[in-house]
């Protein structure tokens with residue numbers, strides 16, 4: 011890596027974080043306008059430092075996310091307009107309006123799928139790791155999930171396999187301190203999740219979620235090790251700025267706690283650091299912010315007003331094209347009632 | 353008799369039962385401080401304390417498994433599965449442990465627990481949060497299965513479930529929580545395990561349960577305006593299920609339409625249709641018909657979601673088709 015690149019990289023990471031923040035603010039707007047498909051929208055505001063991890067990945071690396079995965083996908087190169095269209099349930103969305111916010115995927119960008127089953131996507135990176143190991147492809151696969159998934163047995167089965175088989179895999183826990191209304195100290199008998207990963211033989215790291223550069227530093231080492239068949243675990247210590255989903259006003263936590271949590275803002279921290287290190291001044295950063303706003307405004311308007319997918323599309327993609335599709339109910343009823351003799 | 357909601361009726365049933373039976377505990381995700389993902393257990397942790405209303409980590413297999421163990425040893429747990437879609441995670445504890453203990457162990461060890469959960473469409477919650485998986489449960493010997501479709505049943509069937517000696521799966525519908533209706537805590541609509549004629553009619557029998565009961569009743573009104581009288585039977589309990597009233601009705605009307613929200617292939621509707629076909633063959637004027645969800649995962653786009661599930665209009669059109677052989681426009 012050249013000096014120039016290493017100097018510009020933190021600025022780019024700031025820009026990536028700002029794009030996430032801007033995008034998520036507009037997802038909130040989409041909901042308020044009544045244009046989102048449902049209300050199960052989980053914003054990743056406060057968790058933007060995940061960019062430190064995504065930025066350590068290479069083109070061709072793959073990943074899975076949990077239900078709060080907009081930020082990860084954007085940072086891995088998603089087109090915000092197609093994401094917004096998917097969240098609105100439109101045919102032009104990444105999954106043709108079938109999946110929505112909780113099920114965005116894009117094979118071309120290595121996104122093997124967002125998941126609405128807590129922990130559901132974690133073992134898929136183990137399988138991806140087998141593919142990359144057997145094919146000697148040099149790729150890695152990263153599972154992104156929340157602190158809530160630390161209570162799912164499948165995580166531990168997956169970590170054990172990754173360590174046992176020396177897979178090119180990273181488990182990335184975005185600890186935003188809450189699973190719905192349950193603060194992490196009310197769901198874990200012992201905190202400090204890295205210790206669990208170490209117990210399985212993984213390399214564990216921990217980074218403060220308001221410090222994207224610290225996240226990135228830890229992530230780079232883990233990625234290098236994972237490519238070498240030494241799987242890792244990264245805990246990013248963040249704060250969920252808003253409610254669990256759009257309807258949740260978080261009555262289970264105090265305004266003081268929220269204020270404290272929101273003060274751990276990775277964007278504010280990055281701005282201060284970039285200015286202090288002379289990598290960017292306030293005017294530069296404001297320009298980045300403005301560009302993100304323009305881009306995300308356009309994404310919000312692009313496709314959300316488009317027509318919904320046509321009804322016959324519901325039968326597509328249950329099975330592969332060219333193989334027998336599910337029989338629409340109307341066909342069955344017609345066969346019984348119109349074709350049968352009286 | 354007071355007017356209340358389906359949600360409140362379930363909450364009231366839990367309160368009344370917990371006040372009567374100190375062994376009842378609630379165990380599940382967000383059942384305490386948060387008050388339940390759909391607000392059903394709001395305030396219960398304040399009334400009964402954290403030893404009886406237990407907020408569990410997101411560990412569904414262990415939640416259900418712990419409920420099995422608690423039931424084996426004397427408590428009467430109500431485990432909550434936030435969405436029936438998470439049944440995939442707990443099927444071992446449910447189908448291999450809870451369901452089979454009494455039998456495998458020669459009748460010694462019963463598992464008197466209730467698994468409360470909710471399912472169904474209506475909120476654009478997509479493929480992993482909208483399913484109707486009751487057939488998975490009905491297929492397993494050893495499990496009881498209840499799916500209330502009215503406010504009074506929501507209360508009484510839960511109270512009754514909490515007196516059963518064996519595991520009961522109690523499936524609510526997310527689209528019914530705001531349904532209003534009369535609750536009489538002293539008088540159940542019908543006994544446990546007995547279906548109920550919710551509307552009388554001579555031209556066909558509609559057999560249904562849960563949210564589709566409400567859609568079927570609305571369809572019956574529309575049909576009446578067209579001169580067709582539908583008898584609507586609410587199955588209420590799918591196991592145990594006393595078929596007497598079902599067979600009597602179909603033998604009278606000669607036509608049966610079974611309506612479910614679940615993907616129709618391998619569904620509860622298929623099972624009911626088979627039983628009716630076996631028992632009423634000589635009385636039937638027409639084939640027994642199933643109307644259900646399309647055989648697809650639930651799509652997120654609201655129009656697709658709605659279009660994949662029966663509603664009152666579709667039920668009425670199908671019923672007319674069955675009774676008069678008047679094909680609807682979409683046929």
Ligand SMILES: Cc1ncc(C[n+]2csc(CCOP(=O)(O)OP(=O)(O)O)c2C)c(N)n1
Pocket residue numbers: 052076077078126127128129155156157158159160186188189190250254381410412434438441
């Ligand atoms: C297996 C499973 N159990 C429960 C839920 C319901 N649920 C959805 S999100 C959530 C909290 C998840 O918390 P966490 O993993 O920390 O992710 P966060 O929402 O904080 O990003 C719960 C309990 C689910 N979707 N899947």
Ligand SMILES: [Mg+2]
Pocket residue numbers: 156157158184185186187188189190
């Ligand atoms: Mg969390």
